Amino acid sequence: MEKMxxxxxxxxxxxxxxxxxxxxxxxxxxxxxxxxxxxxxxLAILIGHFxxxxxFVLGGIIGSKEKVSAINSTEKSFGIYGKKLFGILNVLQLVGWxxxxxxxxxxxxxxxSVELWQFNNNIIWSAFIGVLVILWIWHGNKGIKYVNGVxxxxxxxxxxxxxxxxxKNPAELNKTVEGAMSFGAAIEISAVMPLSWLPLAADYTRQGTSVKKDAIGSFLGYFxxxxxxxxxxxxxxxxIGNSDIGTILLGVNLGVIALGVVVLSTVTTTFLDAYSAGVSFLSxxxxxxxxxxxISMTIIGFGLALFFPIETYESFLYAIGSVFAPLFxxxxxxxxxxxxxxxxxxxVDPVALLNWIVGVGCYYGFVKLDFVxxxxxxVMIIVSTLYIVCRKIFNSRKFIIEDSNRIA
Structure with missing residues (x-):
């Protein structure tokens, strides 16, 4: 894919x-x-998303100022090999998405389709979405500015x-739903969604025209x-006891329009995942x-979709948070x-890498702790503080591996 x-x-x-x-x-x-x-x-949704x-926007600002992709922005902290490691992890995340x-x-x-025409075939629909994403990718990035707006x-x-x-009936919102969900877990599930875009933000803001205005537009748009x-x-x-978009749209009698809603919302988002997979792969x-x-990542994603157990979705969100929260x-x-x-x-920079590893462990510790x-x-506050202390204690120039045979 050519540059924008x-x-x-x-x-x-x-x-x-x-x-x-x-x-x-x-x-x-x-x-x-x-x-x-x-x-x-x-309340948890608003706090977590804020x-x-x-x-997420802070990561985008780096792209705006330095004109580098999100993963390339990690090189100054983690070194060339560190950047490659996180490039691999980001590609895996994007293929997962x-x-x-x-x-x-x-x-x-x-x-x-089952409700409208008694047509039942998940594989056909998966392939249909995959083909549309590939066509969007092939068309190029101009679709971001024009087609995406429409x-x-x-x-x-x-x-x-x-x-x-x-x-329309506010009283129905007082219903009780079975299951367990703490306030802290709800905040985390809300915060991790914009966080999942953090390794992609600079891929687009590097093409911006104004650091301040682009940051405001990005924040308001996503929030x-x-x-x-x-x-x-x-x-x-x-x-209605179900958050499946197909069921919701059928419930409001949108019929064929429901198909268009699902297709548009999926293709516009999945395009961004596939495009940034390409950008990250170049790192x-x-x-x-x-x-x-x-295009290759879209095809791989299609193959994985045939076997992906949707019940593991929450664990997938936590995995993203554990990697990218301490990293960024x-x-x-x-x-x-x-x-x-x-x-x-x-x-490679061992000080940064070790702090990241500690951060991954801390993340899962806080998930189990169920912090408010x-x-x-x-975790980001702890990692940042620890990292600053480590930098004060160690002269980073003495702990940077510049090649395989010596330490600077």
């Missing part, structure tokens, strides 16, 4: 991230919070209609869009073209607080 030829302004970033947020994944995630109740659930989106999106979309489309407008109108259907989708999923799980090796890699805590600390500037590339503010924020 069209510069993106603040409105483009708003529609880009608002469109990314209007997806099945957000609605399904909001449904997971239903056992907490509607009022507490909405914290997660703020962190591609599989999740195709799997959930095919399930919803299949439910709709898609977001249509989807927003339809989602407002769905929201009216779900919330408003994703919070709205989560709340729809939360309300649907409470009112590992530059022997392939971004477009070819993105170090990157953001280096850039905004320590302002470290290395004169030449290094192979979730795991992402406290």
């Amino acid at each position: 030829e069209v510069k993106l302004g603040s409105l483009s970033f708003f529609t880009l991230w608002f469109g990314a947020a209007i997806s099945i994944a957000e609605i399904f995630s909001g449904g997971l919070i239903a056992p907490l109740g509607f009022k507490k659930g909405v 914290l997660g989106t703020f962190i 591609t599989a999740v999106m195709i799997k959930s979309a095919s399930s919803s489309l299949n439910a709709i 898609a977001v407008t249509l989807l927003l109108g339809l989602m407002l209609f769905v929201a009216y259907f779900i919330f 408003l869009g994703s919070s709205f989708m989560y709340i729809i999923g939360l309300g649907a799980a409470i009112v 590992i090796t530059n022997k392939f073209k971004e477009k070819s890699v993105a 805590s170090i990157v953001l600390t280096d850039y905004f607080i320590l302002k470290r500037k290395l004169e030449k590339s290094i192979k 503010l979730g795991a992402t924020v406290p």
Whole structure:
């Protein structure tokens, strides 16, 4: 995939991230919070999204200022090998998201087609979504600025209609939903969704025209869009007992229009996953073209979607948080607080790498602890503090491995 030829302004970033947020994944995630109740659930959604989106935007600012992709921004903190490691992890995350999106979309489309035409074939619907994503990738990035704006407008109108259907009887929101969900876990499930876009944010903001305006557009677009989708999923799980978008759309008698909603919302989001998989792959090796890699990742995602167990979705979200929360805590600390500037590339930085490993362990510790503010924020604060202390204690220039035979 060629580099974007069209510069993106603040409105483009708003529609880009608002469109990314209007997806099945957000609605399904909001449904997971239903056992907490509607009022507490909405509060947790807003808190989690504010914290997660703020962190996500900070990563985007680095791309705006330095004109580098998200994964390439990790090289100054972790070195060349560290960047390659996180490039691999990010590609795996993005392939996972591609599989999740195709799997959930095919399930919803299949439910709709069974109801309308008695057509039942998940594999066909999965392939249909995969082909559309590939066609979007092949067309190129101009779709981000033009087609995505139209898609977001249509989807927003339809989602407002769905929201009216779900919330027209407020008394029904007082229903009790079986299951266990703490306030801290709800915040974490909300925060980890924008966090999952953090390794992608700079891939797009590097094409921006104004650091401040692009950051504001990105924040408002994702915060408003994703919070709205989560709340729809939360309300649907409470009112109708199901957060599957296909079931919801059939419930409001949208018929064939329901198919279009699912297809548009899936393709606009999955395109971003596949595109950034191509960008991240180039941080590992530059022997392939971004477009070819993105198409290949879509095909792999399609294959995985046929076998992906959707019941492991919550664990998938936690896995993303455990890797990228401590990772970007170090990157953001280096850039905004320590302002470290290395004169030449290094192979690997053990201080940063060890702090990241500690952060991964801390993340799962906080998940088990069920902390009231979730795991992402406290772990990022702990890792950042620990990293600053380590940098003060050790002269980083003495603990950087510059090649395989000596230590600088």
